[in-house]
Every structure is written in C-alpha cells, then in structure tokens.
Amino acid sequence: MQVAELIRAEGLVFRYEDTGPAALNHLDLSIAAGERVAIIGPNGSGKSTLAKHFNALLTPAEGRVTVDGLDTREARNLWEIRRRVGMVFQNPDNQIVATVVEEDVAFGPENLGTPQAEIRSRVDAALARVGMSEHARREPHLLSGGQKQRVAVAGVLAMRPRCIVLDEATSMLDPSGRNELNVLVSELNRQLGLTVVQITHHMDEALEADRIVVLDRGRVAIDGPPGEVFGLDRDLDALGLGLPSSVRLAAALRRHGLPVPPDVLRIDELVSTLEELRRDAS
Amino acid sequence: MRTVVIGQYVVGDSPVHRLDPRTKIMGVLVFMAVLFAADRTSVPSYLILAAVALGGYRLAGISFRYMVRSIKPVLVILFFTVVINLFWYRGEVVFRIWRLAVTREGIAMAGAMGVRLLLLVTTAALLTLTTPPIALTDGLERLLSPWKRIGVPAHELALMLTIALRFIPTLIDEADRIMKAQMARGADFTTGGLVQRAKSLLPLLVPLFVSSFRRADELATAMEARCYRGGEGRTRLRELRYAGLDYAAAALFLVLTGVILYLRFGVRVP
Amino acid sequence: MCCGSMSWFPRSRSSVAMRLELQGVGHSYFRGAPQEVRALDGIDLVIEEGEFLGVIGPTGSGKSTLAQCLNGLLHPTDGRILAGGRDITGGDRKNLRWLRQRVGLVFQFPESQLFEETVEDDVGFGPRNLGLSRDETAARVERALELVGISDPGVARRSPFTLSGGQMRRVAIAGVLALDPEVLVLDEPAAGLDPAGRDEILGHVKALHEHRGLTVVLISHNMEEVARLADRLLVLAGGRAVMAGTPGEVFRRGPELRAMGLDVPATVQVLEALRHRGWTLPEVLLDVEATADAIASALQAGRGTGPC
Numbered sequence: 134m135q136v137a138e139l140i141r142a143e144g145l146v147f148r149y150e151d152t153g154p155a156a157l158n159h160l161d162l163s164i165a166a167g168e169r170v171a172i173i174g175p176n177g178s179g180k181s182t183l184a185k186h187f188n189a190l191l192t193p194a195e196g197r198v199t200v201d202g203l204d205t206r207e208a209r210n211l212w213e214i215r216r217r218v219g220m221v222f223q224n225p226d227n228q229i230v231a232t233v234v235e236e237d238v239a240f241g242p243e244n245l246g247t248p249q250a251e252i253r254s255r256v257d258a259a260l261a262r263v264g265m266s267e268h269a270r271r272e273p274h275l276l277s278g279g280q281k282q283r284v285a286v287a288g289v290l291a292m293r294p295r296c297i298v299l300d301e302a303t304s305m306l307d308p309s310g311r312n313e314l315n316v317l318v319s320e321l322n323r324q325l326g327l328t329v330v331q332i333t334h335h336m337d338e339a340l341e342a343d344r345i346v347v348l349d350r351g352r353v354a355i356d357g358p359p360g361e362v363f364g365l366d367r368d369l370d371a372l373g374l375g376l377p378s379s380v381r382l383a384a385a386l387r388r389h390g391l392p393v394p395p396d397v398l399r400i401d402e403l404v405s406t407l408e409e410l411r412r413d414a415s
Numbered sequence: 416m417r418t419v420v421i422g423q424y425v426v427g428d429s430p431v432h433r434l435d436p437r438t439k440i441m442g443v444l445v446f447m448a449v450l451f452a453a454d455r456t457s458v459p460s461y462l463i464l465a466a467v468a469l470g471g472y473r474l475a476g477i478s479f480r481y482m483v484r485s486i487k488p489v490l491v492i493l494f495f496t497v498v499i500n501l502f503w504y505r506g507e508v509v510f511r512i513w514r515l516a517v518t519r520e521g522i523a524m525a526g527a528m529g530v531r532l533l534l535l536v537t538t539a540a541l542l543t544l545t546t547p548p549i550a551l552t553d554g555l556e557r558l559l560s561p562w563k564r565i566g567v568p569a570h571e572l573a574l575m576l577t578i579a580l581r582f583i584p585t586l587i588d589e590a591d592r593i594m595k596a597q598m599a600r601g602a603d604f605t606t607g608g609l610v611q612r613a614k615s616l617l618p619l620l621v622p623l624f625v626s627s628f629r630r631a632d633e634l635a636t637a638m639e640a641r642c643y644r645g646g647e648g649r650t651r652l653r654e655l656r657y658a659g660l661d662y663a664a665a666a667l668f669l670v671l672t673g674v675i676l677y678l679r680f681g682v683r684v685p
Numbered sequence: 686m687c688c689g690s691m692s693w694f695p696r697s698r699s700s701v702a703m704r705l706e707l708q709g710v711g712h713s714y715f716r717g718a719p720q721e722v723r724a725l726d727g728i729d730l731v732i733e734e735g736e737f738l739g740v741i742g743p744t745g746s747g748k749s750t751l752a753q754c755l756n757g758l759l760h761p762t763d764g765r766i767l768a769g770g771r772d773i774t775g776g777d778r779k780n781l782r783w784l785r786q787r788v789g790l791v792f793q794f795p796e797s798q799l800f801e802e803t804v805e806d807d808v809g810f811g812p813r814n815l816g817l818s819r820d821e822t823a824a825r826v827e828r829a830l831e832l833v834g835i836s837d838p839g840v841a842r843r844s845p846f847t848l849s850g851g852q853m854r855r856v857a858i859a860g861v862l863a864l865d866p867e868v869l870v871l872d873e874p875a876a877g878l879d880p881a882g883r884d885e886i887l888g889h890v891k892a893l894h895e896h897r898g899l900t901v902v903l904i905s906h907n908m909e910e911v912a913r914l915a916d917r918l919l920v921l922a923g924g925r926a927v928m929a930g931t932p933g934e935v936f937r938r939g940p941e942l943r944a945m946g947l948d949v950p951a952t953v954q955v956l957e958a959l960r961h962r963g964w965t966l967p968e969v970l971l972d973v974e975a976t977a978d979a980i981a982s983a984l985q986a987g988r989g990t991g992p993c
C-alpha cells in the first residue's frame with residue numbers, strides 16, 4: 134500500500150544572509166503521512182531552520198519544499214500550508230496570545246474564518262484531547278510550563294492539521310512536563326494518525342520515534358529507525374550527541390559478551406531481554 | 416508565585432455582569448458626560464447620580480469595599496481639588512481661617528468637584544469590576560469598528576490591548592526575577608537620590624526590554640504559524656449581541672440624561 | 686558623593702569556615718493573607734565547607750525558595766540560618782553585604798540578567814558593586830571569564846547580546862564568579878542546553894568544586910547529573926526535606942522518588958527491575974560500565990539466583 138508523502142524537501146538550500154554560509158546545504162528529506170520523526174543534531178546543524186521550512190515560515194533560497202503537494206514558495210499556498218502543518222515552539226509563554234485559555238485555542242480557527250458555532254466545538258474538542266478542559270477559562274500565566282505547551286498543542290489541533298512540528302518544545306520544561314507532552318504527542322500520532330516531527334536534543338525522546346534523522350552542518354547525516362541510528366555510537370559521539378543511558382547500557386552489556394539484540398533500546402525492553410537470557414541459561 | 420490578576424474582574428452573574436460590554440462602556444461614557452453637564456449647584460442632581468452609581472454596585476452584587484478601594488489612587492487629587500476650591504474660590508465669604516477665605520461658592524464648587532471625581536472613579540471601576548478584560552477589548556473593538564473606514568485600526572488596537580494584558584503578569588514575574596538576580600550581584604535599588612536610583616534601574620530595564628523585543632518577535636512568528644494575517648476575514652469565538660437587558664439599560668440612561676438636563680435647563684421639550 | 690553602591694569592603698579569603706546551617710527554617714509567602722503559601726517548612730540542614738550538595742525535588746517543592754534564603758535574598762519567616770557562624774536570618778544590612786560576597790547565586794536562565802554594553806562591563810558589575818578598584822575589577826573579570834572557558838579578549842569587548850546562548854550563559858555565570866564567592870548556588874545551570882552545552886557547563890562547575898575548593902549547591906531536575914557530581918543529595922517535596930544522604934542512599938528509594946514525580950537514573954531503574962524479579966544485584970550503581978559488569982557477573986554466577 135502506498136503511503137502518502139506529506140513533506141518533501143529537495144536540494145534545499147537556505148542562507149540567513151545572502152552572502153553568508155548555508156544553514157541548509159542541499160538537503161533532501163521525505164516525510165510520510167502518519168510518521169513520527171525525530172530530528173536531532175548538534176547546535177548549528179540546521180534543525181530549527183529546517184523545521185521552519187515545513188510550514189513556510191522560511192522559504193528555500195534554492196531547491197524546493199512541498200507540503201501535501203503544495204510548493205512553499207507560492208504565496209497563495211501559504212495559509213493552507215500553515216493550516217496543515219502546525220507548529221509548537223520552544224518558549225511556552227511566547228506563543229500564547231489571549232488572556233484566557235480557550236480564547237487562545239480559538240485564535241487559529243478565528244484566523245481561518247471558521248464559522249462561529251464550529252469554533253466552539255473545535256475549541257472544546259481540542260482542549261479535551263490535550264486534557265486541559267477544566268482550565269478552559271483560566272489565565273495563561275497561572276499555568277505550568279507543561280500546561281502552557283498543551284494549550285499550544287490544542288491551539289494547533291483546533292486548526293485540524295495533518296502534521297504537528299514540535300520545535301524543541303520540551304526544552305524549557307521540567308521532567309514531568311516533558312513527560313506529559315511526550316505522552317500526548319504519542320497519542321496524537323497513534324490514535325489520530327497525526328504526522329509528528331519532533332526537533333529535540335533529548336535522546337530519550339528520539340528513542341520514542343519511528344525514525345530518527347540526524348542533521349550535520351545543514352545536511353542529513355544519518356536517517357533510520359532508532360535501533361539503527363543508536364547502534365552507530367561512534368558517529369553520534371563525533372557529532373557531540375549523547376546516547377540515552379539505556380542504550381549505553383545495552384551496548385556495554387554487549388561488550389561483556391551478552392547477546393542483546395541491537396533493537397533493544399529501552400529500559401523495559403532491556404529488562405525483558407535479560408530475564409529471557411536468565412531463563413534460557415537455567 | 417504571583418497572585419496578580421489581569422484587571423480587577425470579580426466573578427459574578429448579576430444583570431450588570433450580563434450586560435454587553437459595549438453597553439457598559441457607552442454607559443460609563445454617557446454617565447460621565449451627564450456628570451459634567453449637571454447643574455453644579457443642584458444637590459438633587461448629584462444625589463440622583465450618586466444613587467445610580469451606588470445602585471449599580473448593589474445590582475452587581477459587589478460590596479462597597481471595592482467602591483472605596485477604587486478611590487484610593489485618586490485621594491491626593493481629591494484632596495487638592497477640594498482644598499483649592501474651598502480656599503481659593505471667589506465669592507461671598509462665609510468665614511475666614513488665618514488669611515484664607517472660605518466662600519459659599521467655594522464650598523459648592525469643592526463639593527461638586529469632589530463628588531464628580533468620586534463618581535467618575537467609582538463608575539469606571541464598576542466597569543472593570545464587572546467586565547473581564549477579554550470582553551472589554553472585544554467591546555472596544557466592536558465600538559471602534561465603524562470608524563475603520565476612516566482609518567481607525569480597531570482590530571489592531573484591540574489585539575494590542577489583549578496581548579499587553581496577557582503579558583503584564585508575565586513581565587512582572589520576569590522583572591522580579593531580574594531584580595533578584597542583580598541583587599545577588601550586589602545591586603542596590605533602594606539607596607541614593609532620584610538620579611542615582613534612576614541609574615540603578617538600568618540593570619533591570621535593559622534586560623527587560625531586550626527580552627520583551629525577543630518575546631514580541633517569537634510571538635509574531637507563532638501568530639503567523641497559526642495563520643494570523645490581520646483583521647480581515649476573522650471570525651470570533653464569542654460574538655457580542657445586544658439583549659433585552661441592554662435595551663433596558665439604554666432606556667435607563669436615556670431617562671437619567673433627561674432628568675439631569677431638566678434639572679439644569681428647566682422645561683426642555685418645546 | 687560616592688557612586689551610590691554600598692561601600693563594600695574588598696574581601697580576603699576569610700578565616701572563618703563558610704559553613705551554612707539551617708535550623709528549623711520555614712518560609713511562607715503572603716503571610717496572613719488568604720493566598721498564603723508555605724514554601725518551606727522545618728528545614729534542618731548543614732552544608733559543610735567544600736562539599737557538593739545536590740538539591741532535587743518536583744516543581745514547587747521549595748528549591749528556589751531555599752536557594753534564595755542561602756544568600757539572603759529571602760528572609761525566612763521561621764527558624765534560623767547561620768552562615769560562617771553569623772546569624773543572617775534577620776536580614777541585617779551589614780550581614781547581607783558580607784553574605785552576598787560569599788554566597789553567589791546563579792539563577793535559572795541567568796543569561797536574562799545581562800545588560801551592559803560589553804561582556805567585561807557586565808562581568809564587572811558585581812565587583813563594582815562591591816566597591817573594588819578599577820584594577821581589581823579588571824583582574825576579577827579576567828579570572829572569572831577564564832573560569833568559564835572564555836579566554837579570547839575579543840569576546841570580552843563584545844556586546845553580550847551578540848553571543849550565542851551558551852556563551853551568554855557562561856558570561857552570566859562569570860558575573861557571579863567575579864564576586865569571588867566561597868559558596869556557589871546554582872539553579873538548573875544546564876537548563877535548556879543541548880547535551881554538549883550541558884557537559885561543558887557542568888564540567889566547569891565540577892572544576893570549580895575540585896580545583897578551587899568552592900562549596901557547591903546544585904539544584905537540578907536531572908537525576909543523572911546530580912548523581913554524577915554530588916557528594917550528598919537533599920530531596921525536597923512540598924517544602925519539606927524528605928530525604929537526605931549520598932546518591933546511593935537516596936536512589937535506593939526508587940518507588941518513593943517515583944511517587945513524588947521524580948525519577949531515578951536509568952542504571953538504577955534496570956537494577957531495581959531485575960532485583961524485583963529475583964536477581965542478586967547491588968541496589969545502586971550509577972556507572973554504566975559497572976552496572977553492565979554486575980549484571981553480566983550475576984548471569985554467570987549461579988545463573989541469576991533467586992527463589993524458584
């Protein structure tokens with residue numbers, strides 16, 4: 134069965150200054166509908182820059198980016214692209230516009246000219262989806278960082294997107310906030326079939342993705358499932374990227390001669406594998 | 416750990432709360448106009464106006480404590496207004512204190528000015544006490560909309576106001592944090608003369624400004640990402656609609672205006 | 686008239702041991718008001734000179750409040766705080782001056798405090814407030830910048846706002862180090878940084894502790910981080926100190942930590958899960974190699990003993 138391609142970048146080149154260095158250097162990438170992709174890479178590798186091309190906040194200097202078949206450089210496609218690809222940013226505060234949570238979630242649909250009755254149902258549904266219904270009439274500054282990010286996600290969901298891009302959205306959150314958001318994102322991907330692109334430097338988040346794209350100096354350096362990508366620890370080291378501790382532990386166990394399969398990456402998987410080994414041995 | 420609430424809105428479900436914000440805004444403006452149009456020497460006029468104001472609070476179910484509190488910021492102005500009118504107004508002298516003469520006209524003027532100020536402030540407070548900020552900005556936007564044709568940026572003004580209100584508590588928190596960080600480095604915001612204290616604010620104001628500009632930039636990007644493209648074609652979650660209550664309130668104000676003007680000018684209608 | 690800053694005395698290394706002692710310390714915000722919040726309650730704590738204390742706890746557990754009490758920014762509503770033998774609870778101005786020179790506090794996202802036109806001016810803000818001479822200030826600035834790994838004099842003359850996020854943070858930390866404190870309190874110094882940036886900052890913190898003998902209080906959410914660096918941990922929850930001890934001792938109590946919304950390093954989680962299934966393994970190991978070793982050995986020896 135052919136899975137539809139949602140986002141495609143071909144020979145993408147981008148410079149912040151006309152004569153400056155290329156932040157994105159002939160980058161090729163294809164993201165299929167329904168995928169959960171993590172994009173990682175050292176500082177300056179172009180992760181955020183790339184993300185902003187997915188919703189036409191930036192357009193290519195050379196090459197092409199298409200979203201659901203729409204070329205990002207065509208001005209008439211702009212708003213439709215931004216409706217289909219929503220974005221949640223790093224700073225939880227600097228994306229909330231209104232004085233009341235539900236008014237902020239309504240901001241997107243309002244901009245789209247959605248009929249009034251429908252705005253109400255979309256807002257309620259979005260807030261329910263992110264688990265913030267009881268906070269609908271609260272003022273945003275009273276929320277925790279994690280709650281604010283969930284409101285931001287609701288704001289995007291209310292626009293009925295096909296894809297949601299999280300640009301380091303968990304960077305400024307504490308562990309419980311980060312966890313909440315990741316669980317939510319997982320649900321959106323699995324239950325709603327929403328395409329998810331997560332720009333992150335938290336390796337344990339990348340572990341949850343179906344596919345990891347590693348950027349290096351504006352190009353794709355590695356692209357594959359977590360098992361494959363995290364198996365190349367020397368390459369990742371060279372890029373200044375750490376490995377999740379569970380992955381390092383699996384690697385260390387392998388070095389001690391234990392037959393731990395390469396796709397065993399998470400703590401629960403590791404424990405089960407070790408238990409099996411013990412049973413086999415006895 | 417902030418308990419700053421945006422605006423002074425007191426939650427409630429009274430008739431005053433339920434009025435369309437436009438009605439309330441226009442009502443306050445009409446009240447102020449009538450307040451100044453009233454005959455200065457007519458005690459009944461001021462009694463009626465005061466009754467309306469007090470009645471408003473009663474109907475809104477808001478304790479008079481709030482009414483009193485709203486006067487605090489203008490106590491100084493009130494004091495000076497009364498004093499200046501009392502002692503420096505020319506007219507028929509009633510009695511003297513030292514070299515200062517208190518005239519009959521002075522007493523009337525001081526009383527009138529004082530009452531005007533009090534009613535002005537308390538009525539304006541009633542507006543913010545019964546109307547959440549979001550409704551106020553919506554109301555303002557709708558009221559200014561007809562003037563879009565002559566270039567009044569109604570939508571933009573309302574949005575700016577909303578965003579400002581949204582960020583006030585956030586900025587207060589940030590200012591607090593920055594102040595503490597600078598104090599940890601030995602900064603002193605309390606000692607010294609006026610000039611010195613102004614200079615010592617630099618370590619607080621510069622970071623605040625810098626971060627505010629960055630905030631504005633990020634916010635604008637986020638708004639564009641959610642398809643914001645100006646006020647054209649925007650719908651609203653909540654549409655303001657006049658109800659029977661608003662017409663009743665309008666009628667009330669009409670009657671009030673008529674009464675006050677009658678007391679001032681005698682028989683009006685030819 | 687003098688420059689308006691308090692007339693601080695330049696400090697020489699004090700002969701008094703800079704030990705911090707908290708006795709029954711509590712703090713309530715908005716005391717007496719309906720919104721009263723009990724941020725700290727009954728804290729008894731001794732921070733010895735030269736130790737590395739990690740403070741962990743969920744959001745709202747009082748970590749920031751505690752940090753601000755340590756350098757006199759907040760005066761606890763209950764209890765006593767002694768610093769180097771002096772009672773600093775009351776907030777006496779002279780004591781505060783003395784304290785601010787000795788206990789440096791680095792807030793979360795400290796780069797937001799930068800304001801001067803050049804990096805060296807900003808780092809020099811603290812020394813100038815102390816009333817130090819131009820030469821002494823310059824010397825302190827240079828030393829502080831070196832301590833955070835900024836040795837290029839060109840950077841020192843640039844505007845701090847032209848630097849990268851990571852550099853700005855290091856400049857902000859240098860600004861606190863320029864006070865030449867004996868105790869350094871850091872609130873999430875690596876927050877928001879990528880792994881390379883985290884390692885760099887924490888490396889500097891570790892060096893400050895080991896080579897300069899600074900007492901360090903590190904507030905962090907990152908369990909692996911505190912486990913690696915701290916000699917001792919303090920766990921706060923709801924304003925109270927609920928656990929204290931070495932990382933090994935604290936992480937032994939995994940289930941309790943998890944109930945508070947905190948986590949435990951990955952190695953400890955694996956060991957705990959295996960022990961739960963009957964394996965004979967040490968309770969807490971923080972090093973990946975050592976953990977792998979222990980597990981491999983357990984598999985070899987007696988094939989993972991346990992009731993059968």
